[in-house]
Amino acid sequence: KSEYRIAVIPGDGIGKEVMPEGLRALEAAAKKHRVNVKFDHFDFASYDYYAKHGQMMPDDWKEKIGMHDAIFFGAVGWPEKIPDHISLWGSLIKFRREFDQYVNLRPVRLMPGVPSPLAGRKPGDIDFWVVRENTEGEYSSVGGRMFPDTDREFVTQQTVMTRTGVDRILKFAFDLAQSRPKRHLTSATKSNGISITMPYWDERVEAMAKAYPEVKWDKYHIDILTAHFVLHPDWFDVVVGSNLFGDILSDLGPACTGTIGIAPSGNINPEGDFPSVFEPVHGSAPDIAGQGIANPIGMIWSGAMMLEHLGEKQAAASIVKAIERTLGERTLRTRDLGGQADTTACGKAVAEMI
Amino acid sequence: KSEYRIAVIPGDGIGKEVMPEGLRALEAAAKKHRVNVKFDHFDFASYDYYAKHGQMMPDDWKEKIGMHDAIFFGAVGWPEKIPDHISLWGSLIKFRREFDQYVNLRPVRLMPGVPSPLAGRKPGDIDFWVVRENTEGEYSSVGGRMFPDTDREFVTQQTVMTRTGVDRILKFAFDLAQSRPKRHLTSATKSNGISITMPYWDERVEAMAKAYPEVKWDKYHIDILTAHFVLHPDWFDVVVGSNLFGDILSDLGPACTGTIGIAPSGNINPEGDFPSVFEPVHGSAPDIAGQGIANPIGMIWSGAMMLEHLGEKQAAASIVKAIERTLGERTLRTRDLGGQADTTACGKAVAEMI
Ligand SMILES: CC(C)[C@H](C(=O)O)[C@@H](O)C(=O)O
Ligand SMILES: CC(C)[C@H](C(=O)O)[C@@H](O)C(=O)O
Numbered sequence: 001k002s003e004y005r006i007a008v009i010p011g012d013g014i015g016k017e018v019m020p021e022g023l024r025a026l027e028a029a030a031k032k033h034r035v036n037v038k039f040d041h042f043d044f045a046s047y048d049y050y051a052k053h054g055q056m057m058p059d060d061w062k063e064k065i066g067m068h069d070a071i072f073f074g075a076v077g078w079p080e081k082i083p084d085h086i087s088l089w090g091s092l093i094k095f096r097r098e099f100d101q102y103v104n105l106r107p108v109r110l111m112p113g114v115p116s117p118l119a120g121r122k123p124g125d126i127d128f129w130v131v132r133e134n135t136e137g138e139y140s141s142v143g144g145r146m147f148p149d150t151d152r153e154f155v156t157q158q159t160v161m162t163r164t165g166v167d168r169i170l171k172f173a174f175d176l177a178q179s180r181p182k183r184h185l186t187s188a189t190k191s192n193g194i195s196i197t198m199p200y201w202d203e204r205v206e207a208m209a210k211a212y213p214e215v216k217w218d219k220y221h222i223d224i225l226t227a228h229f230v231l232h233p234d235w236f237d238v239v240v241g242s243n244l245f246g247d248i249l250s251d252l253g254p255a256c257t258g259t260i261g262i263a264p265s266g267n268i269n270p271e272g273d274f275p276s277v278f279e280p281v282h283g284s285a286p287d288i289a290g291q292g293i294a295n296p297i298g299m300i301w302s303g304a305m306m307l308e309h310l311g312e313k314q315a316a317a318s319i320v321k322a323i324e325r326t327l328g329e330r331t332l333r334t335r336d337l338g339g340q341a342d343t344t345a346c347g348k349a350v351a352e353m354i
Numbered sequence: 355k356s357e358y359r360i361a362v363i364p365g366d367g368i369g370k371e372v373m374p375e376g377l378r379a380l381e382a383a384a385k386k387h388r389v390n391v392k393f394d395h396f397d398f399a400s401y402d403y404y405a406k407h408g409q410m411m412p413d414d415w416k417e418k419i420g421m422h423d424a425i426f427f428g429a430v431g432w433p434e435k436i437p438d439h440i441s442l443w444g445s446l447i448k449f450r451r452e453f454d455q456y457v458n459l460r461p462v463r464l465m466p467g468v469p470s471p472l473a474g475r476k477p478g479d480i481d482f483w484v485v486r487e488n489t490e491g492e493y494s495s496v497g498g499r500m501f502p503d504t505d506r507e508f509v510t511q512q513t514v515m516t517r518t519g520v521d522r523i524l525k526f527a528f529d530l531a532q533s534r535p536k537r538h539l540t541s542a543t544k545s546n547g548i549s550i551t552m553p554y555w556d557e558r559v560e561a562m563a564k565a566y567p568e569v570k571w572d573k574y575h576i577d578i579l580t581a582h583f584v585l586h587p588d589w590f591d592v593v594v595g596s597n598l599f600g601d602i603l604s605d606l607g608p609a610c611t612g613t614i615g616i617a618p619s620g621n622i623n624p625e626g627d628f629p630s631v632f633e634p635v636h637g638s639a640p641d642i643a644g645q646g647i648a649n650p651i652g653m654i655w656s657g658a659m660m661l662e663h664l665g666e667k668q669a670a671a672s673i674v675k676a677i678e679r680t681l682g683e684r685t686l687r688t689r690d691l692g693g694q695a696d697t698t699a700c701g702k703a704v705a706e707m708i
Contacts, residue, residue: 077546084546085553093547117584119473143512143550153517157550158497163507192431192438193447193601196497196511199439223601226580227609230471247547247577248602255581 003036004310007065007275008072011091012046013284014294015074021296021347022072025319026303028354033315035307040068045091047078056090062098070306071095071277074299075284092277096134099274101267102165103172104132104246105305106281108233108253108263113327114337116258118233126257128236131173132246134267136165137197139243159197161242166201170208172270173240177215180237185209187219188241188249201242222248229256254281261336262327264301266309278306295334296347297323322353357390358664361419361629362426365400365445367638368648369428375650375701376426379673380657382708387669389661394422399445401432410444416452419629424660425449427633428653432640446631450488453628455621456519457526458486458600459659460635462587462607462617467681468691470612472584480611482590485527486600488621490519491551493597513551515596520555524562526624527594531569534591539563541573542595542603555596576602583610608635615648615690616681618655620663632660649688650701651677676707 006026010019023039030037042065043049044057056076058064065071073095077087095101110116110126143157177185187205191198202219209217220228222245228235229249233256241249254263263281280298288294304319326332332349333339341349360380364373377393384391396419397403398411410430412418419425427449431441449455464470464480497511531539541559545552556573563571574582576599582589583603587610595603608617617635634652642648658673680686686703687693695703 083553085549088546089549115473117472119469119471138513139547139549141549142510145550145554151517155515155551155554156496156512157548158510158512159492161509163505190598190601192442193493193598194511195439195443195493195495196499197509199437200499200509223605224614226602226606227614230584230606230609231613244544244547244576247544248580251577252580252584252606255584259585260578260581 003038004069005038006070006072007068008039008041009045010074011076011284012078013075013286013289015284017294017343018296018299019074021343022299022303024347024351025300025354028351029315029319032318032354035312035315045076047081050082056087068275069310071275072306073277073279077284078286095277096267099269101269101276102135102168103268103270104134104265105268106130106250106263106265108257110257111327112324113333114258118256126233129176129238130246130250130253131176131238131240132250133169133243136160136162137243161197161200166204170204170240173238174208174212174215177238178212182237183215184237185215185217186236186239188222188225188245189219190222192221226252229253261295262297264298264305266305276309278302292342293335294343295336296343300350318354322350325353326350357392358423359392360424360426361422362393362395363399364428365430365638366432367429367640367643369638371648371697372650372653373428375697376653376657378701378705379654379708382705383669383673386672386708389666389669399430401435404436410441422629423664425629425631426660427631429638431638449631450621453623455623455630456489456522457622457624458488458619459622460484460604460617460619462611464611465681466678467687468612472610480587483530483592484600484604484607485530485592485594486604487523487597490514490516491597515551515554520558524559524594527592528562528566528569531592532566536591537569538591539569539571540590540593542576542579542599543573544576546575580606583607616651618652618659620659630663632656646696647689648697649690650697654704672708676704679707680704
């Protein structure tokens with residue numbers, strides 16, 4: 001494509017600090033590989049915007065960013081000032097749902113220079129993808145409260161799984177498994193306890209598996225699956241889960257590889273009918289915001305995922321390689337990884353390696 | 355009490371193999387501390403019973419075991435022969451719900467002789483309780499399927515949280531935290547994503563905390579909380595969660611301490627209106643059943659929890675001490691822990707230590 005237009009939304013907290021480093025790496029990779037990217041900056045989807053306008057985003061947010069090729073997103077949320085279910089449902093969750101980004105994709109990979117909390121694991125031992133359903137399931141807006149402020153008070157919230165929603169995420173996950181050397185897919189379930197929706201999920205997995213005879217697949221209940229992430233992270237290749245289970249596994253996975261501070265993610269609309277959102281797994285971390293110490297690798301790696309999604313595989317690979325080399329040097333890593341660099345120094349190091 | 359009557363239900367698979375060792379330890383501790391326990395054996399809540407009678411339990415199961423002082427339970431389920439949501443909802447989940455065992459209590463403790471998958475952790479570093487709501491929440495029976503076998507097909511399942519249900523589990527958890535030296539409670543939430551029930555949970559935690567000014571409390575979203583279990587297991591003292599979150603955390607916690615093979619659990623009705631059920635965390639493990647290699651420690655430790663619940667603290671402590679000493683010796687541990695003993699040898703070792 002002659003030119004990619006990227007919507008840039010730093011958001012809150014350390015989102016604003018890691019974003020410049022994400023852009024720096026993107027620019028370096030774009031220059032090197034002659035990819036033409038243009039950035040448009042937006043200040044909404046942030047607490048500051050909310051404080052001024054009483055809502056997280058302008059009414060015409062879809063017109064503003066809906067025609068971009070992708071959205072590069074920092075982090076949103078500031079629980080002390082605004083409840084998460086307002087800030088997030090007013091921004092990130094809206095993107096996912098209204099841009100039909102039904103795939104949430106996150107790598108779990110043990111990188112050089114990042115100490116794993118698991119005993120005896122080294123780079124290469126852990127390398128898999130978590131594929132998470134990103135639009136329905138447990139994150140539903142159906143439910144409510146009855147008998148408020150009495151002893152009979154209760155709340156309900158429905159988990160909703162549609163055939164459309166379940167089948168398309170499974171298809172994406174099986175396709176991904178099919179494309180990898182191990183061709184192995186693991187499904188996260190809890191059909192022994194969540195007795196209506198989860199048996200349905202299992203049923204659809206079984207049906208979908210028939211179309212992929214070359215993919216070896218298995219399933220685990222989410223409770224024991226989290227245990228296996230810790231005890232046997234080498235078992236996995238592609239792990240697919242519902243919105244909630246995928247959410248849990250894609251924080252736990254990166255924790256098993258040392259930190260969620262460096263993990264990237266894509267909120268993807270595979271058909272390209274809408275822009276996809278790329279963001280670090282970490283949140284806005286108000287507790288360390290403003291100190292210049294945030295680790296920018298999650299943001300930078302998200303930029304690589306974005307380039308990959310746009311079809312610029314070489315540019316993407318050059319960023320990932322630069323990340324690996326940067327993490328390998330103690331002076332260039334940030335302090336959360338036992339290194340010495342601040343946010344900017346780490347980001348500049350990556351850009352120079354590119 | 356002059357005599358305790360215990361209902362003994364071995365269940366399926368390795369449940370039948372570890373149960374004799376659980377009873378052996380109980381008998382030894384009872385003898386030593388002059389506690390009078392009588393065991394009544396039942397064959398229901400098993401696949402064998404189901405194969406004969408077409409249901410998991412007799413119609414009058416409540417009369418049969420409802421007057422016992424406690425229920426000592428092995429493990430149930432045999433997925434190849436009977437779907438989990440039939441076997442479990444026809445037995446274990448019925449106990450929990452119809453005997454109003456609203457507390458599921460599980461220790462997470464790093465024991466001597468059990469290699470932790472986490473680097474650099476040693477016995478004493480990890481020692482906390484997971485308190486799980488055990489009757490409502492995500493394990494609900496409300497929901498269904500619409501438009502079956504069409505493209506519009508969808509399923510729903512409601513999460514249900516009642517004020518009664520939430521408040522009583524929180525009270526139990528705060529009481530437990532209050533009784534421990536650290537007086538620290540952590541609540542598992544996901545109010546940023548599960549936007550109706552989980553904010554309600556948070557609201558009730560905040561309200562309950564007011565009655566416990568001495569308890570320091572915090573909350574984490576379940577995704578990052580699973581990460582903290584791996585990265586900072588020393589942070590926790592009492593962790594309270596909904597039915598699903600508690601389920602996940604009480605498998606993940608034991609995995610972080612090396613194995614779910616030794617973890618015990620209690621399904622408790624604190625008021626004593628109904629008998630409580632004590633069972634190992636592990637399942638029936640059909641894949642290793644019949645080989646005599648199952649680790650009996652989870653069953654034996656569950657027996658200690660049962661004695662503790664009955665008020666026989668000394669007898670309970672003598673079992674836990676014997677477990678620690680047995681695990682400390684390689685020749686007495688089972689092979690899953692790098693030891694040499696089979697199920698019976700390990701169980702006999704514990705009984706002798708008592
Ligand atoms: C077997 C299953 C229904 C059960 C649960 O999820 O409650 C088990 O995992 C447990 O933790 O006791
Ligand atoms: C912030 C929150 C709503 C979000 C989620 O649960 O989806 C986050 O944890 C994530 O994984 O992107």
